[in-house]
């Protein structure tokens with residue numbers, strides 16, 4: 183049974199209602215370990231499913247192009263203020279629809295087509311919108327990309343500095359989607375200041391860890407901070423841009439009217455709720471537990487002989503390199519999914535295989551931490567992962583099915599917000 187009940191969807195559209203129910207059941211029964219996913223609270227679910235979806239609000243609080251903003255204006259102002267306080271920023275814009283539009287707004291604010299941007303290459307752990315070749319950010323701008331060292335799996339700041347001095351980018355991005363180590367914001371700030379670039383910290387993956395004090399903050403180092411709101415931060419699907427006062431007008435103009443029309447007010451309200459939750463002491467406990475779980479899982483996987491990029495993790499994610507195994511990332515991820523353990527296949531740095539059939543697995547602990555799992559559960563999860571990968575190599579579906587049952591039994595005792603199991 184889904185909670186809150188979706189009786190109206192069931193009456194109007196039983197087909198979609200049944201699919202939503204099945205997805206809720208799936209989310210309850212699986213170890214969801216895709217590092218960019220989580221479970222939002224019922225409060226966040228309620229706000230994002232509210233009547234605010236009926237409203238148009240182009241513009242900003244007090245300067246809208248539509249009437250009827252008596253309640254939307256304070257909602258957006260509260261969301262902005264909470265973001266500014268939590269991330270210690272002069273200014274926040276909470277309107278970007280998601281992470282890619284947030285990053286595009288940064289390009290619009292500070293670059294013209296053909297200008298140079300520097301970011302981490304996607305296969306090294308960066309993001310599409312940090313200048314990767316297939317993205318508009320790599321097609322319309324001159325993009326120069328840094329990576330990690332093959333021997334350490336970590337960023338080499340001599341390389342970053344040399345590249346910046348040679349290419350003189352106007353914008354430098356730090357952060358990404360598959361970086362298992364702490365991001366050294368002061369080191370990036372020093373390079374950016376040497377070449378006069380705007381430093382943008384994309385903290386989408388680690389925003390919740392930063393809010394909870396489990397990762398250093400880019401505040402005071404990056405002039406601009408972009409983030410999604412739905413990963414470790416545990417809010418609705420959305421994004422924010424935070425910046426210093428000097429860049430506020432450029433960012434606001436770029437988001438609206440530069441790139442977007444009306445903001446999604448229901449999302450804004452849900453972001454406000456999530457930010458309130460993220461400022462509570464219990465969120466700091468969650469953030470530290472996410473990291474403790476990832477470290478415990480990394481230690482257990484290493485102990486079983488698996489190679490981890492950079493040798494381990496400082497944050498919420500683990501990048502497992504299967505190049506030495508007789509199985510690639512994709513079949514391993516599919517077998518794990520059948521075993522009730524949901525991860526995603528991913529490139530590893532210097533991957534000899536193609537991006538759609540890469541050598542790695544990306545594994546994260548935010549969602550299982552929200553469910554209440556703790557470091558003592560991690561050796562068992564690592565053992566199941568190992569068993570499932572070994573079984574996949576031998577086409578042993580019986581083992582995989584047995585693990586899925588074990589996972590279901592374990593998770594039955596850990597509640598999921600938005601779902602009540604009724605026998």
Ligand code: DSN
Pocket residue numbers: 218281309359
């Ligand atoms: N697709 C997101 C992730 O999974 O990391 C980043 O945009």
